[in-house]
Amino acid sequence: NAGVTQTPKFRVLKTGQSMTLLCAQDMNHEYMYWYRQDPGMGLRLIHYSVGEGTTAKGEVPDGYNVSRLKKQNFLLGLESAAPSQTSVYFCASGENWDYTEAFFGQGTRLTVV
Amino acid sequence: SQQGEEDPQALSIQEGENATMNCSYKTSINNLQWYRQNSGRGLVHLILIRSNEREKHSGRLRVTLDTSKKSSSLLITASRAADTASYFCATDAGGGNKLTFGTGTQLKVEL
Numbered sequence: 001n002a003g004v005t006q007t008p009k010f011r012v013l014k015t016g017q018s019m020t021l022l023c024a025q026d027m028n029h030e031y032m033y034w035y036r037q038d039p040g041m042g043l044r045l046i047h048y049s050v051g052e053g054t055t056a057k058g059e060v061p062d063g064y065n066v067s068r069l070k071k072q073n074f075l076l077g078l079e080s081a082a083p084s085q086t087s088v089y090f091c092a093s094g095e096n097w098d099y100t101e102a103f104f105g106q107g108t109r110l111t112v113v
Numbered sequence: 114s115q116q117g118e119e120d121p122q123a124l125s126i127q128e129g130e131n132a133t134m135n136c137s138y139k140t141s142i143n144n145l146q147w148y149r150q151n152s153g154r155g156l157v158h159l160i161l162i163r164s165n166e167r168e169k170h171s172g173r174l175r176v177t178l179d180t181s182k183k184s185s186s187l188l189i190t191a192s193r194a195a196d197t198a199s200y201f202c203a204t205d206a207g208g209g210n211k212l213t214f215g216t217g218t219q220l221k222v223e224l
Contacts, residue, residue: 004155033212042117042201042216043156058211090155092212101146101158102203102212 002026006091006105013081013112021076021108023091031094032074033058033102034066036087043090049074081112117145117202117215125221132189134218136202137182143205145178145185146212150199159187159200192222 004025013019023032030051035043035058045058049068063085065077074093078085088109094102120135136145144163148156162169162178162185169176175188189196199217 035214040216043214045211045213048211059213092156094212101161102148102156104155104157106155107153 004091004093004103004105006089006108008108009106010109011111013078013110015081015083015112017081018077018079019081019110020078021089021091021110023074023076023093023105024072025074025091025093025103026072027093027103028071029093029095029103030071032068033092033094034064034074034076035090035092036060036085037090037107038087046076046089081110083112086110086112117204117213119200119202119215119218121218122216123219123221125223126192128192128194128222128224130192130222132192132196132220132222134187134200134220136185136187136215138185138202138204138215139183141180145176146203146205147174147176147185147187148201148203148214150201150217152198156201189220192220194222194224196220197222 007022033048034046037043044060047066052071055066067075088107091105092102117138146161147159150156160171173190178185199219201217203212203214
């Protein structure tokens with residue numbers, strides 16, 4: 001049981017380049033989330049999905065797009081990377097927060113130069 | 114803005130001592146969760162306390178929740194070097210199943 005898997009684990013981009021981060025979960029969870037973590041800022045929610053085919057904006061959605069075409073996958077896209085998007089990105093999945101926790105991937109460390 | 118704010122930002126203690134971290138939040142919640150993050154790793158769930166609960170225990174962990182003060186505390190008893198990590202509180206404010214995290218407390222347990 002792999003849980004939540006993120007690919008890639010590390011990436012360096014040049015300003016203006018695009019890339020897609022992939023998150024895959026094998027727990028049949030309805031909800032999936034993308035967070036970014038910056039020093040001293042904790043985790044901030046970028047986008048989330050409450051089911052296949054749905055997406056919604058979180059706290060810091062600008063510069064990112066997402067898609068949830070399959071229940072097990074949640075993709076985060078950067079169309080034109082900027083240095084301000086240098087961060088560690090975490091994907092999480094879960095069910096109803098009333099009774100269960102979030103499961104996190106190991107993170108993707110992205111540097112935009 | 115962050116829903117939760119942890120206090121202190123950093124804490125250094127000796128092995129065997131107790132560690133207490135506090136979390137304050139801004140709006141009403143359905144539940145509050147605590148997570149641990151080891152350096153360079155993802156977050157791992159520790160404990161969940163619902164809004165109608167006041168105290169919960171799990172092994173060496175004790176969590177309290179005071180909804181009137183919008184605050185929670187995490188107590189780790191008899192700390193070990195392996196407890197060295199960052200600890201985050203997270204709240205579900207009840208709208209859209211969003212889980213919002215605080216800024217974290219960095220705990221260092223020295224031998």
